Each structure stands twice: as C-alpha cells, then as structure tokens.
Amino acid sequence: MTQARTMDLGVSAHLEPILAAVRDMVRNEIMPLDEQFLAEVGTAGDRWAYSPRQTEILETLKAKARERGLWNLWRTSAPDNNLTTVEYAYLAEEMGKAHLGAETFNCSAPDTGNMEVLDRYGAPEHKQRWLEPLLEGKIRSAYLMTEPDVASSDATNIEMSCVRDGCDYVLNGEKWWASGAGDPRCAIYIVMVRTGDADTPKHLRHSMILVPADTAGVEKLRPMQVYGQDDAPHGHFHLRFTDVRVPAANLLVGEGKGFEIAQGRLGPGRIHHCMRAIGQAEMALELMCKRALDREAFGKKLAQLGANFDIIAESRMEIEMARLLCLKAAWMMDQGDARAAAPWISQIKVVAPKMALKITDEAVQMFGGQGISQDTPLARMWTHLRTLRLADGPDAVHRRQVARAELKRHTQEKI
The missing domain is CATH 2.40.110.10 (Butyryl-CoA Dehydrogenase, subunit A, domain 2)
Structure with a gap:
C-alpha cells in the first residue's frame, strides 16, 4: 500500500523569522518610498534613465536586503538557499504589496526566470558574463x-x-x-x-x-x-x-531545445506572478477596508452602505481560496515532477490574477474618482493585474490545459 504524502502548506519554523523580516521591510521601508520613486520618472531628462534619487532609493534598499540575508530568495533549488517553493510563496506575497518589493530582494521578473535559464542551461562563460552580475543585482x-x-x-x-x-x-x-x-x-x-x-x-x-x-x-x-x-x-x-x-x-x-528550456523557465515564473498577485489583492482589500471605515456618505460609513459588507467578506474568502490553491501548486513543484505540477500551475495562473483584479476593482469603486487617479496605487495595480491575465500565457490557454488534464482521466483518446 502506497503511503500518502503529507501536504504541509503552513509557515514553517524555519520560515518564520525570514517572513517577519521581509514583511517588516516591505511595510516599513519599501512601501513608504514607492511613490517617491515613481514620482521621479522622467526627471533625469529621459524617461528611460534613473534619476539620482531613484538610484539612491533602489540601491539603498537592495543593500539593506543583502545585509540582512534577504537576497535571491527565489532560488529554492540552489544549494545555498534551503527554502521550499511553498515557503517562498509566503515571501513573494509580501513582495507583491510594494512596487519595489521584488527588486529590493533581487526577486524581480523577468530576471528570476532568466537567471534560472542561465543556471540550468548556460555554459560556464554565459554564467560568468551574465548570471553572476544578475545574481549580484548589477544588471x-x-x-x-x-x-x-x-x-x-x-x-x-x-x-x-x-x-x-x-x-x-x-x-x-x-x-x-x-x-x-x-x-x-x-x-x-x-x-x-x-x-x-x-x-x-x-x-x-x-x-x-x-x-x-x-x-x-x-x-x-x-x-x-x-x-x-x-x-x-x-x-x-x-x-x-x-x-x-x-x-x-x-x-x-x-x-x-527552445520548448524544453521555455517550460523549465515559465513554470516557476508563472507561480511567482501568482504569489505576488495575492499580495496585491491583500493590499487592495486593506485599502478598501480603511476607506470603508474612514469615509461617510448619506450619513453613514461607506462600509454600511449598499452591499459593501458582502463585498468585503467575499474578497477575504476569495483571497484565502486562491492562496490555498497557490500553495498547493507550490507544493506540487516541490515534489520535483514538473509534468504533475503543470495543471496546478495553470489553475492558479487563471485564478490568482482574476481574483486580485476583481478585488482591486472593488477597491477602486470604494474610492470613487480617487481610485482611478494617481492618488492611490490602485489604478497602477489594476493595470498590472489585467496585463497578468495575458502574460506568460493568456487565461484561455491555461484553461485549455486544465481541461485537457481533466478529460484525460476519462478517455484514452488524444484530447
């Protein structure tokens, strides 16, 4: 009789201090600088150059992350990083709450996927010329x-x-x-x-x-x-x-060998996007709740108007369901069978961006005109999440893969 595998999706004792450090840095050091960084775009005379202030913000944050050992946390398969994909999921969720979150810890797309490719498939000279400076955050x-x-x-x-x-x-x-x-x-x-x-x-x-x-x-x-x-x-x-x-x-x-390499690259990248999307949904719900309690109309708090209780409750439940699916997909990756993990990655790739987009849109509605302006991060978040439903494969392609996997359980015919 085959012994069932235990699926532990919780925060491990090993992860706890790392997660606390990442969460604290995102909340108290990175998020307060996001808007300053974005306000500097174009001030150097060229939209495709970094102003001195942008460089200072980014490099100072990166240096702090390195000093604290919070660097290249995405390298779950590296011998010098003993995090599992499930553990990294919790960290990536926190990074998703800030515009500069991922880059601060050298965990940005598309670099993580590209570093994975160079590490797995690159020749020694490729690694020396490009992988090493990418791992250092220099390029x-x-x-x-x-x-x-x-x-x-x-x-x-x-x-x-x-x-x-x-x-x-x-x-x-x-x-x-x-x-x-x-x-x-x-x-x-x-x-x-x-x-x-x-x-x-x-x-x-x-x-x-x-x-x-x-x-x-x-x-x-x-x-x-x-x-x-x-x-x-x-x-x-x-x-x-x-x-x-x-x-x-x-x-x-x-x-x-292009397809072989692409599949090795896109699997981790897709799930990293989903992890960060859950963090964005958490941020949107937080902003929604604060707005609902701070703002009054028609003599009542916004929370007490219309269907806002239901909207907030549904948002919380949808985040929790999506997080559990994301953690299961991460756990499947940790088992080392990419083919078995693929349908689960496709599922969360559909579910997470749609969920986060819906909650962000509800938060925009709660803020009214301010929600679509530059005065909150919601419009920027909405744009990113809507794009994510196309990036790394559109929803329809992932739903097709999920359906094919399901149908194969019931037929020997080619689907």
Missing part, C-alpha cells in the same frame, strides 16, 4: 518571445529567423512586449527563435539564444503602452532585429 535582463505578427499564445508560431552562418547565427524579425528592455541596466536578452524548417517536428523547430542588448542591428522601435502607460523606466519594448549576428556559442544547449 537586468529581458526575455523575448512574443511577436507582433503571429499568435504567440501558440509558441509553435514563433517566426524570428535564426540562421547559422559560419561561427555565428544571424537573426531577423521583430519581438514585442519585451519587459525590462527599457531599463538602461538591461544587458542581455534571452530570445526564442526559429532554427528548424517545415519538415522539423513543430516542438523541435525552436531554440533559445543569448543576445547582448548592445548588439549591432537591434533596434528599439517603441515602448509598448499598457492602458496608456509606458511603465518607464522598466518598459515593455517593441524591438526589430536586422541581420543581428550572434556567436554560435550563445545558443543554449543546442538547436531545437
């Missing part, structure tokens, strides 16, 4: 997959040409939504390219290659706007590659 990176002219939710459509020419590969094509490419510290792109022809099996047609951001022929066409905002100085850029020559040694693993 940033971008991940280039989505393309403007194909439905990139089906990654087999990716068309950027990558042709071997002697000791180099030559790249031609366009990418967009290259998150982080606007940052002047962004030094390296990890790029999904097509190396196989029509006769190659579709999941072996693609590869990943490292492209230094300053390579000749890489052109920044425009920053993509998200609901009218350019998210400077981070940015989500539309790039054009014209006869971009990259050493053949920059290809990761070998031709045709």
